[in-house]
Amino acid sequence: MRPLLAPLAACALVAAAAPAAQATFPPEATGLWVAGSCSEPSELLFVTRSAWARLQANGVQVLRHAERFDRAGTYVLAVGDDAEATRLLFRSTADGLLVRDPPAKMPDASLPGDGPDVAFRRCPSIPVGLAGLHGEGLSFLAALDGIGASCAGDDGAACIARIWAWADVSGDGGLSVAEIARLVRGMAYVGTLTAGSTESELAQAVGAAGVGGIAAAWALLASVDYDGSGTVSREEVAHDRFPPPALGGLPPDAPASDARPPSPAGTVSSGLGALGALLKDVLPLFDRGRP
Numbered sequence: 001m002r003p004l005l006a007p008l009a010a011c012a013l014v015a016a017a018a019p020a021a022q023a024t025f026p027p028e029a030t031g032l033w034v035a036g037s038c039s040e041p042s043e044l045l046f047v048t049r050s051a052w053a054r055l056q057a058n059g060v061q062v063l064r065h066a067e068r069f070d071r072a073g074t075y076v077l078a079v080g081d082d083a084e085a086t087r088l089l090f091r092s093t094a095d096g097l098l099v100r101d102p103p104a105k106m107p108d109a110s111l112p113g114d115g116p117d118v119a120f121r122r123c124p125s126i127p128v129g130l131a132g133l134h135g136e137g138l139s140f141l142a143a144l145d146g147i148g149a150s151c152a153g154d155d156g157a158a159c160i161a162r163i164w165a166w167a168d169v170s171g172d173g174g175l176s177v178a179e180i181a182r183l184v185r186g187m188a189y190v191g192t193l194t195a196g197s198t199e200s201e202l203a204q205a206v207g208a209a210g211v212g213g214i215a216a217a218w219a220l221l222a223s224v225d226y227d228g229s230g231t232v233s234r235e236e237v238a239h240d241r242f243p244p245p246a247l248g249g250l251p252p253d254a255p256a257s258d259a260r261p262p263s264p265a266g267t268v269s270s271g272l273g274a275l276g277a278l279l280k281d282v283l284p285l286f287d288r289g290r291p
Contacts (some may be wrong), residue, residue: 023069025052026076027093028045030048030049032123033046034121040127041057042056046138048145052065052146053193057199061197061199061201062194062199063080063141064081066155072089072108073110075091075100075112077112088100089102096119096121099108100112100116100216132187133199133203136182136185137189137190140189146162150161156238157238167182172215172231173233174229174233175231175232177214181213188205193194224239
């Protein structure tokens with residue numbers, strides 16, 4: 001994994017992630033759902049306001065972002081914005097949530113059609129192995145709706161603040177190496193689910209991100225830890241960026257020089273130098289809801 005400038009990247013990349021007002025799951029459908037027994041789930045379903053993740057035991061792990069919702073009899077139809085326009089039928093019951101996968105060739109007008117339904121329910125806990133694999137990534141996925149809403153406008157400071165609300169585990173106002181690495185792992189988890197994977201592939205991707213995230217964290221510290229505190233603060237990330245300098249022009253006493261400015265490659269650390277690569281790699285994962 002390339003060194004990643006995770007907090008800056010999140011500011012830039014989730015701006016398009018805010019869900020459209022009409023395209024949201026109802027609150028009662030959101031959260032973590034379990035099919036089968038709580039101690040041995042056959043599938044986990046995680047629903048946010050704008051997306052759903054299907055996490056099958058020893059099977060496919062996939063994330064889809066909802067583009068639109070329609071009624072289909074007693075069910076709600078969610079249609080993904082992926083190339084296949086993945087569809088999900090669901091309805092709330094007294095015992096939980098019923099989910100149905102429509103046949104690929106059945107038109108929307110013919111839905112909901114006949115079953116089978118998969119019954120999901122709430123559980124007080126899930127097996128330790130599943131919690132270890134999915135817990136951190138699902139926490140980041142749940143935060144993306146709020147981050148996207150805050151980053152959709154022009155207020156960079158508000159965007160950073162929302163990212164910090166999730167990333168600053170210790171609550172001390174700065175991001176440590178461990179907290180930056182956690183942010184990178186969360187991004188890797190969401191990216192891998194968006195592409196679709198098996199359980200083992202997901203575990204490998206998150207594990208690799210754990211190693212790469214530590215390298216990214218040290219690169220970021222070398223880039224913007226101006227006070228040498230060993231953490232990165234919101235103010236350090238925002239410095240010279242939110243807002244950028246000279247929006248109203250340079251001051252009249254700005255020094256003039258005919259000398260060629262030094263090459264950024266020679267003056268900027270590897271962390272900042274990785275920003276372009278990060279944008280190229282991760283932007284498609286957050287490019288949601290654009291007109």
